[in-house]
Amino acid sequence: MELDYGLTEEQLMMRDVARELADKKIRPVAAEYDEKNTFPWEVFKEIAASDLCGVYIPDEYGGAGGKTPIMNMCIVVEELSKACAGISLSFAATGLGTIPIILHGSDEQKKKYLPDIASGKKIAAFAITEANAGSDASAIETVAKKDGDSYILNGTKQWISNGEVAETYTVFAMTDKTKGARGASAFIVEKGTPGFTFGKKEDKMGIRASSTRELVFQDCRVPAANMLGKPGRGFMIAMDTFNASRPGVAAQAVGIAAGALDLAVKYACTRKQFGKPVMANQGLGFLLADMAMKVEAARALTYATARTVDKGEGRPTKYSAMAKCFASDTAMQVATDAVQVYGGYGYMREYPIEKYMRDAKITQIYEGTNQIQRDEIAKALMKEAVSGKDD
Amino acid sequence: MALRIVVCIKQVPDTTEVRMDPVKGTLIREGVVSIVNPFDSYAVEEGVRLKEKHGGTCTVVTMGPPQAEQALRDCISVGADEAYLVSDRAFAGSDTWATSLTLAAAIRKIGFDLIICGKQAIDGDTAQVGPGIAVHLDLPQATYARKIREVGEKSMIIERLLEEGVETMEMPLPGLITVVKEINEPRLPSLKGKMRAKKYELKKLTAADLDLQPGKLGLDGSPTRVMKIFAPPPRAGGEVFKGEADQCADKLVAVLAKNGVV
Ligand SMILES: Cc1cc2nc3c(=O)[nH]c(=O)nc-3n(C[C@H](O)[C@H](O)[C@H](O)COP(=O)(O)OP(=O)(O)OC[C@H]3O[C@@H](n4cnc5c(N)ncnc54)[C@H](O)[C@@H]3O)c2cc1C
Ligand SMILES: Cc1cc2nc3c(=O)[nH]c(=O)nc-3n(C[C@H](O)[C@H](O)[C@H](O)COP(=O)(O)OP(=O)(O)OC[C@H]3O[C@@H](n4cnc5c(N)ncnc54)[C@H](O)[C@@H]3O)c2cc1C
Numbered sequence: 088m089e090l091d092y093g094l095t096e097e098q099l100m101m102r103d104v105a106r107e108l109a110d111k112k113i114r115p116v117a118a119e120y121d122e123k124n125t126f127p128w129e130v131f132k133e134i135a136a137s138d139l140c141g142v143y144i145p146d147e148y149g150g151a152g153g154k155t156p157i158m159n160m161c162i163v164v165e166e167l168s169k170a171c172a173g174i175s176l177s178f179a180a181t182g183l184g185t186i187p188i189i190l191h192g193s194d195e196q197k198k199k200y201l202p203d204i205a206s207g208k209k210i211a212a213f214a215i216t217e218a219n220a221g222s223d224a225s226a227i228e229t230v231a232k233k234d235g236d237s238y239i240l241n242g243t244k245q246w247i248s249n250g251e252v253a254e255t256y257t258v259f260a261m262t263d264k265t266k267g268a269r270g271a272s273a274f275i276v277e278k279g280t281p282g283f284t285f286g287k288k289e290d291k292m293g294i295r296a297s298s299t300r301e302l303v304f305q306d307c308r309v310p311a312a313n314m315l316g317k318p319g320r321g322f323m324i325a326m327d328t329f330n331a332s333r334p335g336v337a338a339q340a341v342g343i344a345a346g347a348l349d350l351a352v353k354y355a356c357t358r359k360q361f362g363k364p365v366m367a368n369q370g371l372g373f374l375l376a377d378m379a380m381k382v383e384a385a386r387a388l389t390y391a392t393a394r395t396v397d398k399g400e401g402r403p404t405k406y407s408a409m410a411k412c413f414a415s416d417t418a419m420q421v422a423t424d425a426v427q428v429y430g431g432y433g434y435m436r437e438y439p440i441e442k443y444m445r446d447a448k449i450t451q452i453y454e455g456t457n458q459i460q461r462d463e464i465a466k467a468l469m470k471e472a473v474s475g476k477d478d
Numbered sequence: 479m480a481l482r483i484v485v486c487i488k489q490v491p492d493t494t495e496v497r498m499d500p501v502k503g504t505l506i507r508e509g510v511v512s513i514v515n516p517f518d519s520y521a522v523e524e525g526v527r528l529k530e531k532h533g534g535t536c537t538v539v540t541m542g543p544p545q546a547e548q549a550l551r552d553c554i555s556v557g558a559d560e561a562y563l564v565s566d567r568a569f570a571g572s573d574t575w576a577t578s579l580t581l582a583a584a585i586r587k588i589g590f591d592l593i594i595c596g597k598q599a600i601d602g603d604t605a606q607v608g609p610g611i612a613v614h615l616d617l618p619q620a621t622y623a624r625k626i627r628e629v630g631e632k633s634m635i636i637e638r639l640l641e642e643g644v645e646t647m648e649m650p651l652p653g654l655i656t657v658v659k660e661i662n663e664p665r666l667p668s669l670k671g672k673m674r675a676k677k678y679e680l681k682k683l684t685a686a687d688l689d690l691q692p693g694k695l696g697l698d699g700s701p702t703r704v705m706k707i708f709a710p711p712p713r714a715g716g717e718v719f720k721g722e723a724d725q726c727a728d729k730l731v732a733v734l735a736k737n738g739v740v
Pocket of ligand 2 (some may be wrong): 486487488515517518521539540541542571572573574575577581594595596597598599600601602603604605606607608700702703704
């Protein structure tokens, strides 16, 4: 049995569709894409055909988000990540790139961009990071200069997930450098816009099926109509987006941890030493018990956070940070322990478990490192203590 | 041209989980999950693909007990438009003759241009129901189809997978084909498909809806009599030669020669 998280009938269907797809279409090819370091187009087409791409997109723009878009997204990301976190990122990073449009796009922008993303026809990406602006996003140097009814973008974004494979990019650039953090704006930039090209393709430790690239803007002319919200609202849009997207990273981490746990338990029950399955040793059984508890606790926190985000009352920053941080620390711990359960075999590429350890690491880094998450949580605690009310 | 396609599907126990009762020699059916006969999944996929390409409708039909409803819903979730459950106590005990006669009557009532069946059912295994339906409806048939090359106004070109090779033939329409697993790769259920399957109101046909004489139904209409069901004795293990390869080869040749094989 599974813990009852009160999923709706529709959510159970999303879970089942994603689970079957993960088992039949992702698991068999995960090692191959990991080794080849190439984007899983074939698998993404399957995800699109399964209607899962729209689970977090409003119904009126072709999706099935209903009143629980983030929870739906988490359910799907978790299931796909159990089989391969790199492949699941094609879906999850599209979510990251799309959420700004859902939250701050005009009706016209939503009509133009969301239906193709909901159907899986197009992939999206989110671009804020630069060589000199990682944790400190306010340090971005890409500029967008107003010119008539368009903006001219210049600058280079780095480590953009779904870079090149995406058609629709949410890009952050400074429209007024003198205003510091209040001088950034967000734009929807389409692939193929003159002046927009792709730079270095990264060779990574994990999530190798994900395309991570530089985006290069050289006098790239973007219509002013593609700005999200008002000028200067860029960072607010980014923060709103992270509040909604971090539960997705948490779900990815839960999926990695759950996938690794599952393999570790099966292995411990079949591997025999001293004439019995290694699972029969309390010393190892307790390790697996701890892993299982952590996975379930991370899932519970992730789901509760996703639900709170979906409710849309107040700013869920603290909880989104908690879910992302706790679940990703859990994924790293559980995946490392799962390798331990496999012993020397776990260290071998021939076995599927070491990949989980390599994949887990990124969840502690992107969408804000876990130091930054703890910082957000501490700031919120302090603010609550000082003001005497919840953030 | 738009095709009215009817796909016959059978609910079967998942044989990867079925065990035989060693004493009674019968299948242990308790606790075994029921699935759509695997060959019929290929039939449904082909029906849905033909409909997507040429327009028309893909209707699935099964004759079976009320539980077979789930198998029909599974077909809706992978793209079938309509589903008929042909069910009545009077059908109990049908052999392949009565089964195909009943299905033929149901399909005549539904209306069709093309009927698609699986090559065989993984439980009954006779491979007779498809051809039986064709005969009862006086239709041309092409069994073991591995590819539909072309669909024209009045006929289709089909590749049949035979033991000796591949045969390409033209079959007039309306007609019936049975398919092998080489024909396609069935899709997984989609979210929208699952939602539709959940809500879909099944169409039902009973003996009273079909134009058949009572004596032709169920056990009474079944000339087959099951004399005995038994598990064949397991094959005796072969002889394994161990040792150096050339010595083993010599021994093997000697045995083959002794038995008049070479
Ligand atoms: C595979 C991959 C995919 C990515 N995908 C995307 C994407 O799609 N879109 C996008 O915009 N970005 C993406 N990124 C960028 C990612 O979000 C950043 O790498 C991350 O925010 C950290 O920035 P940094 O790497 O520059 O680290 P730095 O900011 O240089 O941090 C270095 C170290 O210092 C610590 N540190 C920094 N500031 C503080 C502080 N105030 N308090 C305590 N510790 C601190 C950090 O925690 C870290 O340990 C991706 C990165 C990777 C590796
Ligand atoms: C346990 C068991 C007990 C049986 N007991 C009796 C008995 O007491 N008396 C008796 O006469 N016969 C009995 N049968 C045989 C039974 O009648 C056949 O299973 C049935 O007629 C279908 O034949 P088949 O399974 O060989 O299908 P096949 O001819 O191998 O199936 C070929 C194709 O025909 C279609 N098809 C087959 N059956 C159906 C269906 N019901 N609905 C829709 N499409 C279908 C499918 O497309 C399938 O792929 C028994 C069979 C089993 C497994």
